[in-house]
Amino acid sequence: MAINWQQAIEILTAHSLLQDVRGNVNGDFSAVSYDSRKVTPGTLFFAKGNFKPAFLTSARELGASAYVTDVEYTEGEQLPRLLVTNVQKAMAVLGAAFYNNPEKDLYIIAFTGTKGKTTGAYFTHEILQASTGGKTALFSTIDRILGPDDHFKSDLSTPESLDLFHDMRKAVDYGMTHLVMEVSSQAYKKSRVYGLQFDVGIFLNISPDHIGPAEHPTFADYLEHKLMLFDNSRKVIINGETDYLADVYAAAMRHHDEADVYVYAREAAQVKVPVDVLFTGQADLHDSKMHVTTNTSKADALAIAGDYTLNVPGDYNESNAASVLIAAALAGATQPAMIQGLNEVTVPGRMESFQTMSHGVVYVDYAHNYVSMKALMKFLHTQHPQGRVIVVLGAPGNKAESRRAGFGQALTEQANVVWLTADDPQYEDPRAIADEIAAATDTEKVEVHYEMDRPTAIKQAISMSTDKDVVAIAGKGLDPYQKINGVDTPYIGDMQVARDVVAEIEA
Ligand SMILES: CC(=O)N[C@H]1[C@@H](OP(=O)(O)OP(=O)(O)OC[C@H]2O[C@@H](n3ccc(=O)[nH]c3=O)[C@H](O)[C@@H]2O)O[C@H](CO)[C@@H](O)[C@@H]1O[C@H](C)C(=O)N[C@@H](C)C(=O)N[C@H](CCC(=O)O)C(=O)O
Ligand SMILES: Nc1ncnc2c1ncn2[C@@H]1O[C@H](COP(=O)(O)OP(=O)(O)OP(=O)(O)O)[C@@H](O)[C@H]1O
Numbered sequence: 097m098a099i100n101w102q103q104a105i106e107i108l109t110a111h112s113l114l115q116d117v118r119g120n121v122n123g124d125f126s127a128v129s130y131d132s133r134k135v136t137p138g139t140l141f142f143a144k145g146n147f148k149p150a151f152l153t154s155a156r157e158l159g160a161s162a163y164v165t166d167v168e169y170t171e172g173e174q175l176p177r178l179l180v181t182n183v184q185k186a187m188a189v190l191g192a193a194f195y196n197n198p199e200k201d202l203y204i205i206a207f208t209g210t211k212g213k214t215t216g217a218y219f220t221h222e223i224l225q226a227s228t229g230g231k232t233a234l235f236s237t238i239d240r241i242l243g244p245d246d247h248f249k250s251d252l253s254t255p256e257s258l259d260l261f262h263d264m265r266k267a268v269d270y271g272m273t274h275l276v277m278e279v280s281s282q283a284y285k286k287s288r289v290y291g292l293q294f295d296v297g298i299f300l301n302i303s304p305d306h307i308g309p310a311e312h313p314t315f316a317d318y319l320e321h322k323l324m325l326f327d328n329s330r331k332v333i334i335n336g337e338t339d340y341l342a343d344v345y346a347a348a349m350r351h352h353d354e355a356d357v358y359v360y361a362r363e364a365a366q367v368k369v370p371v372d373v374l375f376t377g378q379a380d381l382h383d384s385k386m387h388v389t390t391n392t393s394k395a396d397a398l399a400i401a402g403d404y405t406l407n408v409p410g411d412y413n414e415s416n417a418a419s420v421l422i423a424a425a426l427a428g429a430t431q432p433a434m435i436q437g438l439n440e441v442t443v444p445g446r447m448e449s450f451q452t453m454s455h456g457v458v459y460v461d462y463a464h465n466y467v468s469m470k471a472l473m474k475f476l477h478t479q480h481p482q483g484r485v486i487v488v489l490g491a492p493g494n495k496a497e498s499r500r501a502g503f504g505q506a507l508t509e510q511a512n513v514v515w516l517t518a519d520d521p522q523y524e525d526p527r528a529i530a531d532e533i534a535a536a537t538d539t540e541k542v543e544v545h546y547e548m549d550r551p552t553a554i555k556q557a558i559s560m561s562t563d564k565d566v567v568a569i570a571g572k573g574l575d576p577y578q579k580i581n582g583v584d585t586p587y588i589g590d591m592q593v594a595r596d597v598v599a600e601i602e603a
Pocket of ligand 2: 210215416446464467469
């Protein structure tokens, strides 16, 4: 596990990234790092992102032997340096080489989409764990599972490239043969997965989200970065019911033969491209019964037609599961493993629920944009036709500001009551965020309450719920913190708060 100065130059040249070389380094680099605080003697250091020149001084003092940059810094003049056109891309290609290309030893399935990435990744992981005998790694928004006894909470949906290749190397060394991962649009925008080829790339759906100064300037930019998954996947799977299907399908067909493109859709859907896999489903509060048929010879060859019980409710999860079955089959899973996997899987913080004695059913779900809030509430209405959908909701501060209007729209379309509260307010006033959501909500249709203390809002919502109603606590899933003024402030989590409230009021 190492590269030397000459190899780094050759790799960067091969990728047309190298602009200038200054100095020389003898011997192998002992480590690679983009964080000065983690530098050890012999490290090849990368200056990237919102970088401060003082970090370079620290890196040098801690023993970095060279650095890679796309900006000239006087602080780094005493160090050998590689000037590149794009430091994030350089980091990805040198990271892959430093960790000895672990991606070559893994069958990699990648999920993209506005909603369902984590869910799809968990479903697939569960099936592949059964079919590979526990040799499947998972890199998700919630957890990174590198091996049987090595897992931890994720910071990003898709890790920085150096972390990605580091973790893949560990997974391979633990004997993993498969990897399921989420690929966010930010991962492409920030070149975290630059140069990485996936065996299967899945496009779940797209709707306006992640648009704002810190993420994508426009929807077109968001879509463009999501579509990059197709350029980098050997086989692709597309949801035939996605918005912008014509653009999505055309982008896939630019890079693939039809033989490598699989489209799935609900049987009743009107889809304007050839569909390979069809499904029907019937969801209740606890699970979904799905029936899958195949429509083309390449889909027949997957041997996925049949009946499945999906342990995670929600009609949209049937769609997620259809993509998963195709991916799992391409990765070599057998149908018994698929049946077992879908029947047993759970996804932390997604559609977790419990029945109370006299206050209806309480759901905790990670829905946090227009599409997912609407899908969630619509499903809950079908399951509780006699009762009200009472929602607890806030929106994050300094991030994806467009979600606030989307929440108002979704509430107007589907909610009966909302308790507006704090999500991750960061540097904004949660009450002002709540006002923005309320401004986009039709108060003739929805009863709007304000309570900025999240546990109190949950208590109020559950207290007013009758045995026919349902309470949906949305947006944070299992998050054990609230992001307030740049600090991850510990929080016991929506599910724990809800359980404590019910224990108290039903005691
Ligand atoms: C926009 C973006 O990609 N930001 C990420 C990026 O920030 P950055 O490169 O500017 O890094 P920074 O933390 O500002 O610091 C600058 C550099 O100085 C270094 N540093 C810092 C301090 C120090 O003492 N010494 C030092 O060397 C840092 O290690 C870093 O390399 O690199 C950081 C890690 O190096 C990430 O934590 C950070 O993600 C931020 C926190 C984030 O929230 N990103 C979101 C938007 C994101 O990527 N989300 C997607 C999911 C979206 C979806 O669902 O579609 C994801 O994949 O998670
Ligand atoms: N296919 C889907 N369509 C609409 N909503 C969905 C779909 N799948 C999941 N959801 C909803 O979106 C929420 C988040 O799901 P999930 O975490 O799987 O998505 P994600 O793509 O990983 O999201 P994020 O990028 O925000 O982390 C779920 O809790 C559920 O409410």
